[in-house]
Amino acid sequence: MSELTGKVALVTGGSRGIGAEVARRLAAAGAAVAITYVQAADRASEVVKQIEAEGGTAVAIRADLAESGDAEAAVARTIGELGRLDILVNNAGHFTYGALDEITTAELDRVLAIDVRSVFLSAQAAARQMADGGRIISIGSCFNGRVPGDGLVLQAMAKSALIGLTKGLARELGSRGITANVVDPGPIDTDMNPADGETADFQAGLTALGRYGVVGDIAATVAFLAGPAGNFITGTAIAVDGGYTV
16 A cells, blocks of 8 residues: 555544554555654554554654644644645544533533644644645544433534534635545444443444444545545545444
8 A cells, every 4th residue: 555655644642542543554555644642652652663663654742632732733743753744633532421510611621622622723733734635534423423322412512513613624725625524433442442341232232233343444434535535525524333323
């Protein structure tokens, strides 16, 4: 795979789970990759080593996307260390489960800062530097299309905001050939939501396929959108959820 040779990608929250697999998949397709992390420096370093072991180029950047300025700084460092930016994958997110009357203002502010504000600021900073034909891909959630129970109002709100943001980006940046899309995962087997966890049977039962997906399912979709085959897809949300929302 070499369709992304010469391209540079930034994957936020790329030290584990979906983000790490996206970074590895883009690198396997030829892109140089920067990943951000907050606390898991060892995991971020391991992802970088894995990519380098396969002959790729990768760097890890510490960035707390809840903090003002870190999103823009991550874009700037990516360009400073890797020379350009062609693909932005907004993967970092903060999940908060809780009843409506239990959610604090601090929790609300943190989720919106990471899941919405940082996506806007990263896209804004990236668009200023991206060459024509770039890609902005955000990782949403199956809760954009279906909220199966209580306690998910904050997550559903934050991830749904990405759809409007993405449509606006697609329209504004379309004249430059820059596409913007959302990928909405369903239940995916990660250390944060394992396929053998306490609620796994319930979550799997909500899908048409009756099972969890794997991180590679999301990474493959991101790589498709990032490559030449995705150049006429923009302003849309693609559900990779095993039929969760049908």
